[in-house]
Amino acid sequence: MSGPRSTPPVIVKICGISTPETLEASLGAGADMIGFNFFPKSPRAVSLEAGSALAGRVAGRAEIVALTVDMGDDEIAAIVAAVRPDWLQLHGKEPPERVAALQDRFGLGVLKAIGIRGPDDLAEVAAHAGVADRLLLDAKAPAGAALPGGNGRVFDWSLLDGLDPALPYMLSGGLDAGNVAEAIARTGTRGVDVSSGVETAPGVKDAALIEAFIAAARSGADSVPASSGEGTTT
Numbered sequence: 500m501s502g503p504r505s506t507p508p509v510i511v512k513i514c515g516i517s518t519p520e521t522l523e524a525s526l527g528a529g530a531d532m533i534g535f536n537f538f539p540k541s542p543r544a545v546s547l548e549a550g551s552a553l554a555g556r557v558a559g560r561a562e563i564v565a566l567t568v569d570m571g572d573d574e575i576a577a578i579v580a581a582v583r584p585d586w587l588q589l590h591g592k593e594p595p596e597r598v599a600a601l602q603d604r605f606g607l608g609v610l611k612a613i614g615i616r617g618p619d620d621l622a623e624v625a626a627h628a629g630v631a632d633r634l635l636l637d638a639k640a641p642a643g644a645a646l647p648g649g650n651g652r653v654f655d656w657s658l659l660d661g662l663d664p665a666l667p668y669m670l671s672g673g674l675d676a677g678n679v680a681e682a683i684a685r686t687g688t689r690g691v692d693v694s695s696g697v698e699t700a701p702g703v704k705d706a707a708l709i710e711a712f713i714a715a716a717r718s719g720a721d722s723v724p725a726s727s728g729e730g731t732t733t
């Protein structure tokens with residue numbers, strides 16, 4: 500039996516939940532955050548009514564994240580009223596000033612997603628650090644991609660080597676049960692997020708994959724850092 504944990508357990512977010520069955524699987528497996536996707540073009544998108552019904556089932560067992568992309572205040576207000584989220588996830592081109600304005604208006608945590616492909620993308624991390632409540636460092640969507648996120652692509656985790664260890668961020672992008680422990684060991688992240696890696700098809704979440712991901716993430720929090728383990732770049 501390992502000794503007392505010196506660091507808090509890794510936060511696990513399952514993003515793009517759209518059915519009661521996979522919601523219950525996520526909660527039963529110990530997910531800390533549940534993401535409901537309100538980007539209409541996404542295969543994971545839910546309506547206000549469906550999101551409200553799913554949010555009602557969470558019943559305090561996890562934090563609720565409402566995912567939007569470059570959305571206006573009125574649409575966000577409708578989502579907040581329907582879902583009562585703990586977090587707003589901003590996955591578009593929202594500048595720091597927009598993040599601050601939404602924090603002021605809604606009084607919710609803001610999880611700002613930043614796409615990472617190369618060293619130049621770290622400037623965006625610096626711009627949002629200290630504004631957003633938490634960053635989601637995701638693989639940058641390829642040019643012409645239909646979706647700004649949820650593409651199941653890994654980025655080179657060594658790009659994060661120079662980050663301030665105190666930076667509150669979650670790692671995202673192409674994670675699954677097979678690589679999440681390595682990702683945690685390689686980066687030291689205290690949070691992970693997944694969408695494609697727990698699906699059998701775009702938008703079709705799978706209970707067994709969800710359970711395996713969460714178990715692997717929990718085990719990764721105790722693993723010895725890998726010698727290298729850079730994510731295979733896209």
Ligand SMILES: O=C(O)c1ccccc1NCC(=O)[C@H](O)[C@H](O)COP(=O)(O)O
Nearest residue numbers: 514541648649650651672673693694695
């Ligand atoms: O998942 C989507 O369909 C999506 C669509 C538009 C904007 C963001 C989207 N997902 C955001 C997430 O937080 C995903 O979990 C993240 O991008 C990682 O996705 P994946 O690489 O598929 O695990």
